[in-house]
Amino acid sequence: MAFSAAEAAMPEGPSIVILKEAARQFEGRTIAAASGNSGGIDFAALPGQPLLAVRSWGKHLLLELPLFSLRIHLLMFGSYRINERKPDAVPRLALRFAEGGELNFYTCSVRQIAEALDTVYDWRVDVMADAWEPRLALRQLRAKPQMLACDALLDQNIFSGVGNIIKNEVLFRLRIHPLSKVKDIPATKLRELVKQARQYSFEFKQWKQASVLKQHWLAHTRRICPRCRIPLQKAHLGLTRRRSFWCERCQKRYDSAARPASVANERKQ
DNA sequence: CAGTTTGTTTTGCT
């Protein structure tokens, strides 16, 4: 049976999985009317096409149709309404179905994908996918030894679906300093990083669905370290310059260049 | 009320 859903923005991978599950009520239904202010979309071709499948890859929501697919990316501020409309907002994409129901997307990027989705997307890098391959993520990390931990987690080709919140929480949970280089992180720790990228994403989803996500944040937007009670650091780190929250005391900065003070002093002479 | 940002693509500079 149909149900409505409204969503404020929090568009990391888990939120897109929640959206996918909600949008699946329309699978098998036929588009009756389509409109929106997105450029590059052949709206006239949409009516009459059945929605074959609703899929997702990281932060992408994918609507698979017989002639092409639609890719919706909520970016930072995107939102949607299912079986209802956002008052005073113009949808980027609005779909009405012949059997009833409607799907509306706002302030997002909508693109048409001509190729088969299985040729466009590598499902193995989506941290929430059944096809997720942690070993592939490890291999890709080892290929980028100089990359910082805070940048690595945000790399959508390695950890598709991980966003800034998940980044901060995973690093805090594992006690890894965001400025640690991949090559300096011990193998065991690196494997944990890969494992937690997925693990935390599923917890994020559960918490979000229970409307208790924010209260579970330990580092993101927090001022005090919940473990050692000292003030958390806050800065825009890495190539991505995204906001990082971390504890200088309990997150270890793995650094092969660092040496004990005694050694450093000897070399000075 | 001004400032900030859960993300990505595009533009433009050095």
Next chain:
DNA sequence: CAGCAAAACAAACT
């Protein structure tokens, strides 16, 4: 041309 920085998008929150 590579590499990087800034802009653009625009809404909800502090």
